Amino acid sequence: MSLGILGYGVYIPRYRISVHEIARIWHEDGESISKGINVIEKAVPAMDEDTATISVTAVQNALRHSGLSPSEIGAIYVGSESHPYAVKPTAVTVAEAIGATPHLTAADLEFACKAGTAGMQMVFGLVAADEIRAGIAVGTDCAQGRPGDALEYTAGAGGAAFVIGKNKPIATLEGMYSYTTDTPDFWRREGARYPSHAGRFTGAPSYFRHTLSATQGLLDKLGLSLNDFDRVSFHQPNGRFPLSAAKALGIPLEKIQDALCVRRIGNTYSASSMMGFARQLDLAKPGERILLVSYGSGAGSDAFSFVVTDEILEKRERSIPVDKYMDRRTELDYALYAKHRGKIIMK
Amino acid sequence: MGVARSWRTQKxxxxLTGSKCTKCGALYFPINIVCIKCTSLDLEEFQFSGKAKLIEWTRVDEAAKGFEHLVPYYFGIVELEEGVRISTQIVDVVDENILxxxxxxxxxxxxxxxxxxxxIINYGLKAEPVDW
Structure with a gap:
């Protein structure tokens, strides 16, 4: 019995808006912006989708993949910065929708884009302590960017859920390490409609410092080097930052490129690094070692090392790969996008 | 929908939890307490699979209050895999010809x-075309 991931599932809304279309509205050079941020388009939720609905479908997919029944789930944590309610947990709706209530613990988490991996750490802790047999951590967001702001080009929507336990994992956990400071690079005050950010300050002292430090901390803790890893998923606020982080660490492109979902669905915030990790698991072979490093503004990074087991082959036919959702797409123009995202205020 | 009714009908x-008559096997959605076919009061909860097929549909261009932002949207009668028919919204219809x-x-x-x-926000199930 080894601690690890028993199953995973994702959900990505089918609607897309391209960087070119957003740039057209703001009289910007779409070609140049798209190239600069290495993003083609982003996922947009349907008008009746939100963080709760996306989480439910991702969790249903993860549970089916794991083979567990809802009554075996002892904890559900939903990490997001776009919970539908300020007060009333998304996690209870998810638990009720999958039939896991009432004998479990559930809570919502918030830590910008790393709330989902914070949930993974909590579930790993509960399972390791034998308090629960299995639990689920979800990272989901329907991210909002202020119209005309740089964030509007990348603020996407999607969710990724991981079932964690000890019985026949598809990937075992080798260790985890976090690096956390008070760094004000991105925030949204209570009641504010859109988040604010500190521009270039989101780079070196924020994303890169935390991502690189968490990675190094994990390597030191486990006595591993980056050469020991076959696949990597870093948080993807855009398509350029994770590649720059990989370059700074000497990680070759082929180890990280499969994780770069951001190019086609944008930054899914709390789901971002977990979505990349899910796609790496879709493609992984038994025996491969995967590095997952999240980043949440404010700021912190959680790093994990996993080793893929033979179980992944057994369970693969029950999974819906990330690519199925990425390939399912319907393009919107800016007017429909504005309607989908509630940017048209009727009263 | 009021808070109490929303909570009561949540399951x-x-x-997609319904009822099954333990006497004659009739299935119902939503949860029912009396079997309309054999009048038995002995019903148990039944879990429908969520797979369905389209029977009939209509396009809604003039929506009721609270649904104006969704127009045009599709509403239809669908038959669940287990044989029970329900009325529901059909979402993510990007091409009407598939209906x-x-x-x-x-x-x-x-x-x-x-x-x-x-x-409160009311959540529940709707039907979507199977993409794969």
Whole structure:
């Protein structure tokens, strides 16, 4: 019995808006912006989708993949910065929708884009302590960017859920390490409609410092080097930052490129690094070692090392790969996008 | 939908839970307490799979209050895999031509309505075309 991931599932809304279309509205050079941020388009939720609905479908997919029944789930944590309610947990709706209530613990988490991996750490802790047999951590967001702001080009929507336990994992956990400071690079005050950010300050002292430090901390803790890893998923606020982080660490492109979902669905915030990790698991072979490093503004990074087991082959036919959702797409123009995202205020 | 009614009907709306008559085997959705076929009061909860096919549909261009932002949207009668027919919204219809009787559908968790900005959000299942 080894601690690890028993199953995973994702959900990505089918609607897309391209960087070119957003740039057209703001009289910007779409070609140049798209190239600069290495993003083609982003996922947009349907008008009746939100963080709760996306989480439910991702969790249903993860549970089916794991083979567990809802009554075996002892904890559900939903990490997001776009919970539908300020007060009333998304996690209870998810638990009720999958039939896991009432004998479990559930809570919502918030830590910008790393709330989902914070949930993974909590579930790993509960399972390791034998308090629960299995639990689920979800990272989901329907991210909002202020119209005309740089964030509007990348603020996407999607969710990724991981079932964690000890019985026949598809990937075992080798260790985890976090690096956390008070760094004000991105925030949204209570009641504010859109988040604010500190521009270039989101780079070196924020994303890169935390991502690189968490990675190094994990390597030191486990006595591993980056050469020991076959696949990597870093948080993807855009398509350029994770590649720059990989370059700074000497990680070759082929180890990280499969994780770069951001190019086609944008930054899914709390789901971002977990979505990349899910796609790496879709493609992984038994025996491969995967590095997952999240980043949440404010700021912190959680790093994990996993080793893929033979179980992944057994369970693969029950999974819906990330690519199925990425390939399912319907393009919107800016007017429909504005309607989908509630940017048209009727009263 | 009021808070109490929303909570009371949650199991059927969230999970597609219905009833099965333990005497004659008749299935019902949503949860029922009396078998209409044999009048038995002995019913147990029954979990529908969520797989369905389209029977008939209509396009809604003039929506009821609270649904104006969704127009045009599709509403239809669908038959669950287990044989029970329900009326439901059909979402993510990007091409109306695909709406033919027999179209394979699956139930998906969506927002049903939000009421006021300060009220509760009602969630439940709607049908979507199977993409794969």
């Amino acid at each position: 059927s709306r969230y999970r 033919q009787p027999g179209l394979q559908l699956q139930m998906t968790f969506r927002k049903l309505g939000e009421g006021t900005e300060e009220g």
